[in-house]
Amino acid sequence: MSATQRGERLPRLDAFGRGLLDGAALASLAVIALLPLVDLVMARLFWSGVPSSGPLLEHALLALTFLSAAVATREERHLSLGPGAEGAEGHGSGLLAAAEAAARRPLLLRILDSLRKGLARGVEAGSTAIFFWASLSLLMTGFDAGQRTWFIPTRLLVAAMPAGFLAMAILALQRKGLASRLGALIGLASGSFLAAPAIANLVAATPALAGSAGLAAGLQSLGAAAAALLHAGVLPLCLLVVLGAVAGAPIFSVLGGLAMLLLGAGGSYLELGPSEAYALLRGATLPALPLFALAGYLLAESGAGKRLVAVFRELFGWLPGGEAVAAVLACAFLTTFTGANGVTILALGGLLASILSEAGPYKPGFARGLVTASGAVGLLLPPSAAVIVYGVNAQFIYGQGADLDVTSLFKAALIPGLILVLAMCGAGVWAAKRSGVPKRKFDRKAAAAALKPAALELLTPAIAGGLYFTGLAGLTEIGAITVLYLAVVEGLVKRELGPKRLVAAARKSLSVIGGTLVILAAARALSFYLIDAGAPEAFTAWASAKAVSPLVFLIFLNLSLLVVGCLMDIYSAILIAAPLVIPLGALYGLHPAHLGVVFIMNLCIGFLTPPVGMNLFLASYAFRKPLKSIFRETMPFFAIQLLVLVLVTYLPFLSTMLLGPATR
DSSP: OOHHHHHHHHHHHHHHHHHHHHHHHHHHHHHHHHHHHHHHHHHHHHSOOOTTHHHHHHHHHHHHHHHHHHHHHHTTOOOBSSSOTTSOBSTTTTOBOOSSOGGGSOHHHHHHHHHHHHHHHHHHHHHHHHHHHHHHHHHHHSSOTTOEETTEEHHHHHTHHHHHHHHHHHHHHTOSSHHHHHHHHHHHHHHHHHTHHHHHHHHHHOHHHHTOHHHHHHHHHHHHHHHHHHHHHHHHHHHHHHHHHHHTOBHHHHHHHHHHHHHHHTTOOTTHHHHHHHHHHTOSSTTHHHHHHHHHHHHHHTTHHHHHHHHHHHHHTTSTTHHHHHHHHHHHHHHHHHSOHHHHHHHHHHHHHHHHHHSSSOOHHHHHHHHHHGGGGGGGSTTOHHHHHHHHHHHHHHOTTOSOOHHHHHHHHHHHHHHHHHHHHHHHHHHHHHHTOOOOOOOHHHHHHHHHHHHHHHHHHHHHHHHHHTTSSOHHHHHHHHHHHHHHIIIIISOOSOHHHHHHHHHHHHHHHHHHHHHHHHHHHHHHHHHHTTHHHHHHHHHHHHTOOHHHHHHHHHHHHHHHHHHSOHHHHHHHHHHHHHHHHHHTTOOHHHHHHHHHHHHHHHTTOTTTOHHHHHHHHHHTOOHHHHHHHHHHHHHHHHHHHHHHHHOTHHHHTTSOTTTO
C-alpha cells in the first residue's frame, strides 16, 4: 500500500473508531433514558415492570461510564488540577491557550515542559493500564460464563469496563508530541508490570491460557516482583502520582492510581478497585446523574437560556439590580440540572455579562465577578447531582437505619440553597443602588410576552419536584421524564432541536458525563481503601483526643473543606472526604442532614477559592481575561458566600426546619 493510500485510509479508520465509540456510548445513554420510562408505564398499566430492568439499567450505566470516559479522553475533557498535558492551562480541558508559543520558549523551559507533559501522560496511562488489567481479571474471575442479565451474558455487559480503559490507553498513545507519547508508553509498560498479580489471576481463570504452566509460573514470579516493589516503594510511587496531578494528569487517574498502589502495597487484590467501582455504579439513584446532565445540555443547546434570562429580566427588572437578579437565577436554574457549574459559565457567561454591562452603569468587572460567583449556587437545589452523590455515599457510611436519605437531604439543603441564591441577588441589588442603575416600571405585557415562550421550560423543576416529593416516581424515573419532556418541548414544540441537534446535544454531554462518572468510580476505590485501612476510625480517635469543642471543630471543618473544594472536583471530594468527616460529625453530635448541607456548601464555595478554584479558570477562559483579574473581580462575592456559609454552619435549624419531627 502506498503512503497516499495509507494517508487516505487512516482518517477513515479513525472516523470509524470515533463513530463506534460515540455510538456505543449514546446507545447506553438511550437505554438509561428510555428503560425507566417503559418500566414505569408497564408497572402502572400491568402491575409489573420490565423483567430485570434494574440489572439492565445498572449495566447500561456501567457501559456509559467507561465508554463516555474514553470520549472525554479523546476530547481531552477530563478534569485535572494543574495545566493540561498538552500545554493548556486549567483543569485538563484545554481552557486557556499557552501564553507563549513553545518554539519561542527558552531551552530550559521547553525541557521542563516536556518533562511535565511526559509525567502527566505517564500517570494517566499507568493508572489506566492497571485498571484495564484489574477490570479484565475481575471480568473473568468475578462472573461465571453462564451468568445472564435478562438473556445477555453478564460478562458481555461488564466487558464495557475493560473496553473503556483499553480505549483510553490507546488514545493516550495517540497524543501529539514526543514527550506525551513517550510518557504514555512508559506509563502503560509500568502500569502493566504493577498489574502483574491481576494478570496472573486472569490467566489462571482463562481456560485457554490456564494450561500453560510456563506462562503461569512466569506471571507468578512477575507478580511477586511487582508486589515486592509496591510494598517497598509505595510512598515514592504515590508521591510520583501526586506530582503527576500537579503536572496535569486527570483527577480520575490520580485517585485511581493512588487507590491501586495502596491496595497492592497492602497485599489486597487489585481487582478490588474495579469491583468497588462496579458496586458504586449499581446504585439505584446514580442513573439520574447522566439524565439530569443531559437535560441541562438540552436546555443549554437550545434557546432556553436566552428565554429564561428574558423572563427573569421582565419579572425582576423593576427592582434596582433586576438584571443582576435575573443573571443569578438563570445560573442557578441551569446548574441545578447539569450538576456541572462549568456548563453554566461557558454556556451563559458571555450572554449574562453582556446583559449586565448593557443594563446601566454596571462595571464589566462586576458583571464577570457576579456570573463567575453564581456558577455553582444551584448545586444545593433539587435535583442537584451533588446532593444525590452525597446522600448515596452518606447512606453507605452511616449504614442501615440512618435517619438520612436523598429526600431528607434535598429538604435540608433547600433553605440554605435559597439563602445562597438570595445573597447573590442581594449583592446585585446593592451594587445597582450604589451605582445608580436606573429603575424601570414593571410592564405586565412585556412580562407576559417573555413568559409565554419560556413557560414550558420553567415548568421543568416544578414537574421534577412535584413527582419526587409526592413519591410518584424515583429520581431515575424523574430524570428520564425530564429528558423526554425537554426533548419534546425543544424538539417538537419549539422546533429548535431537530433530531440531528438532539443527538449532537447528547453527544456533547458525553464528555462531561464520562468525566464525572469515572471520577466517582476511581474515588470509590480510594474511599474503599481508606475505610478498609481504618482511616476514619483513626482520624476520629485523633480528633477526640484533642478534645476540641464543637465550635472549633466546625471552624476547622469549614477551612479544611474550602481547601478540598478548590483542589478537587465536588464528586471525588464527597467520596474521599465524607468517610473522614461523617464519623467526626457524629462524634460532635451534628445532625447528619446539617453536616451534609455544610459539607456541600463548602465544596461549592471552594470553586471560587484562590488560587485554583475551578470557576476562576473557567471564567478566565469564557471571558478571555487574565486569571488575576478574575480573582480580583470575584473576591467580593466570595466574601458574601463565606458569610452565608457561616450563617448556615452555626444556625443548624436552617437545615433541619423542613425535616419531619423524627429526623429533626
